[in-house]
Amino acid sequence: GAVVSQHPSRVICKSGTSVKIECRSLDFQATTMFWYRQFPKQSLMLMATSNEGSKATYEQGVEKDKFLINHASLTLSTLTVTSAHPEDSSFYICSPRGSHLDTQYFGPGTRLTVL
Amino acid sequence: GENVGLHLPTLSVQEGDNSIINCAYSNSASDYFIWYKQESGKGPQFIIDIRSNMDKRQGQRVTVLLNKTVKHLSLQIAATQPGDSAVYFCAEPPGNTPLVFGKGTRLSVIA
Numbered sequence: 001g002a003v004v005s006q007h008p009s010r011v012i013c014k015s016g017t018s019v020k021i022e023c024r025s026l027d028f029q030a031t032t033m034f035w036y037r038q039f040p041k042q043s044l045m046l047m048a049t050s051n052e053g054s055k056a057t058y059e060q061g062v063e064k065d066k067f068l069i070n071h072a073s074l075t076l077s078t079l080t081v082t083s084a085h086p087e088d089s090s091f092y093i094c095s096p097r098g099s100h101l102d103t104q105y106f107g108p109g110t111r112l113t114v115l
Numbered sequence: 116g117e118n119v120g121l122h123l124p125t126l127s128v129q130e131g132d133n134s135i136i137n138c139a140y141s142n143s144a145s146d147y148f149i150w151y152k153q154e155s156g157k158g159p160q161f162i163i164d165i166r167s168n169m170d171k172r173q174g175q176r177v178t179v180l181l182n183k184t185v186k187h188l189s190l191q192i193a194a195t196q197p198g199d200s201a202v203y204f205c206a207e208p209p210g211n212t213p214l215v216f217g218k219g220t221r222l223s224v225i226a
Binding site: 004006034042043044046049091093095103104105106107108109111 | 149151156157158159160161164204206208213214215216217218219
């Protein structure tokens with residue numbers, strides 16, 4: 001399967017600070033990137049979809065000014081949680097998809113804890 | 116919205132026994148399905164897929180069965196091991212739109 005990396009794997013930050021999460025597709029070009037988050041004992045919830053070079057489309061209830069997504073290249077996408085608050089503590093997972101692939105692969109996830 | 120759903124939220128299996136995880140789907144036009152495994156603290160991992168022109172597909176210790184008549188999928192894990200403990204999701208890649216996940220089935224392996 002495809003190799004996807006996320007960095008950092010874990011981050012703890014103070015309330016009000018911003019955190020950037022990087023997602024890289026290492027062996028294929030991700031024309032589309034999906035970002036999910038997962039709260040404890042819950043399923044993955046889609047936050048946003050971005051196509052390379054375009055603005056992201058956000059799901060209902062997800063604040064676009066709070067969760068900034070950059071998908072400037074086919075191998076790298078970033079999610080920045082701005083002015084993080086404790087309720088943003090979650091497991092964030094990226095999911096790149098190439099133009100020729102049916103399959104969505106997933107990154108290993110980033111555990112964000114906001115104090 | 117969701118096109119697939121899961122019958123059971125939890126499943127406990129004795130180590131060495133076989134596990135069967137079930138999944139129902141609603142779209143009779145669906146032609147491709149994937150099973151994912153998510154271990155605690157990790158992202159979902161692709162396990163096995165099946166296309167609608169097949170009834171069965173086997174991998175290493177895993178078998179997926181597809182019954183198009185009743186729109187049902189199952190994932191069978193042979194000789195279940197502690198490392199198989201995880202949440203399992205079935206998914207139907209809906210073309211250009213993203214995967215929407217159901218709750219998943221949590222498999223617990225009893226040593």
